[in-house]
Amino acid sequence: MSAKMSPEKKSPVVLSATNVNKYFTDPVRFQVLKEITFEVQRGEFLSIVGKSGCGKSTLLYILSTMDTDYEGTIEMNGQRLTGLSQDTLAAFRNEHLGFVFQFHFLLPEFSVLQNVMLPALKLGKYPRKEVEHRAYEKLKLVDMQEHALKASAKLSGGQQQRVAIARALINDPTIVMGDEPTGNLDKKNSQMVFDIFKEIARENGQTIITVTHDPDFAAGGDRIIEMSDGAIISHGHENSVQ
């Protein structure tokens, strides 16, 4: 596809953070993030690593646009997101971002298919029939299509996480974010999640940003950003893609 990277030409920047600072004020004022500045390119598989408490999850939630309490600026897709209203950000998330959390947060009362369809129904870009078709496509991608009509609470942890990935992908987001997406999974399921991420980054040019503790998972990506005490200590050099 057009998104395929070529080694000579740098692909466009899809995310840039400039001088991001964040403070926790409870119980005492404490700076969690210090002057975070970095860029992520289209199609890049980026991992953020660091010890617990280094601020990497906090950074991810700021990037996710859900946390708006920070200093500095965030731009995605060439759009400045800092200072936008919650509703605008929700609409932006809906269209451009996909999330995979550590605890495979599916809506327990809904079927697998409904869970995947909901963000697309909210987006309202396609009619319901089309959304359903696309949801099946995404489920096929994570090999969960035969469980489509099951209640999501009936699935195993690994299966739920795969459904969560299908949900994250339903609106073809520019960026997929993962907060320890393999943190709760066994080796086999972790590998599967990794393969899916790798595939969508390569095939669709979608950008992956994950926070992880798993060194193998991080090592398999394109780049590793290492954090310590709220600051980036290594931007990592880009592994040659493929």
Place this chain on the structure above:
Amino acid sequence: MDLKIAYTIAQTHLLSKKKQTLVAMLGVTFGIAMFIVMISFMQGVNQFLEDSALDASPHVRIYKQLTSDRPSLIETLRPDGFNVIHHQKPKQELAKIKNGLVIARHIEAQPQVLGVSPQVSTQVFFNVGSVPIPGTLAGVDVLREEKLYRLSQRMKSGNIEDLRANANGVILGRLLARKLNLKVGDKVNVTSSTGGTALLRVVGVFSFGIQTVDDARGYVNMPKVQELIQKDANYITDLHIKMKDPLQAIDFGKQLARQYDYKVEDWAAANQAILAGEQIRGVMTFVVSFTLLVVAGFGIYNIMNMNVINKMKDIAILKATGFNGRDVVAVFLIQSMIIGLLGAILGVTIGFSLSYLLSVTPFDSGDFLAIDTFPVKFDVGYYLLGVAFGVITTVLAGYFPSKKAAKIDPVAVLRG
């Protein structure tokens, strides 16, 4: 389109917690059912009493009021003087309406008037053996009385035609006849307050279904009363007026009061006790119903609050995947509205059933009122009001938890 998704989510939430939904719904149902029963019953009682009162009493009554509060001669002459007048007696005057029959004819010619019945009313004693029993004799033209009060339909025995045929005839109230132990064909001796006596023959027994009337009144021909109290044929004490529309009576009464120098009393003034009772019952109904609905509202508020707390994770996911605050409010508000609407519809149904059962329950009010079952008024308005109440209560009760849901910070929930 957004509402459709919100509705789908709301529906799924409700169906996944059927028991909780049902409990919340039953709160509304109970409140509204009681509201319907209470308002139907209370309004039924009001309507019944009002109808009875309107049926049995004139819409407007004109009579001469004998009072002692006339200005004294000395005060009229020397208004600035230091006058001490003690225990002034009323002057002797007749309770007569001058030109009563002419006035009656004049009023009857008005288009909004259904009929006028001139009467001569007097206090008498009915003598049963040696016991005098007090009562009222109304000297009437029975055909006019028929036109005003449909007297023939109220006859328990005898016939109003017999009164016209018999100059000495009397039609007695049911309770009075029982007290006097009289039946149609019996004779009774009456003594007027002025000392005149007459021997009357009972030609009929009527019942208006109102104790105060049935227990005291007897109808006789007008000349007979005039003869009993030794007055001329123009002696009229009361004019009873029935309007085509009872609601016009008050204005028409005021107009008559300006026109004639007599006491004019409309049905609302004559039945103040009934109207006051009506107001009290109305207030009571609304207070109790309102309390029930508020209690139901708090029930829903609690359940919705619990619901929001239980669903924090789901709300966080919805927000993370791009649903905004308004969508979340919609999800929970729709839930309350569904609970409210279904609860209200069920409540209205149960309320109707209970009202119906009440309306066929035998009720013995003794001699006070002529009634066999509880009076219940069925009015679509109450049912609509019930549904509206239910929905408004639940929307209010659901609004605050929904607002709370919309304010949930997804980051706090998702980070755990």
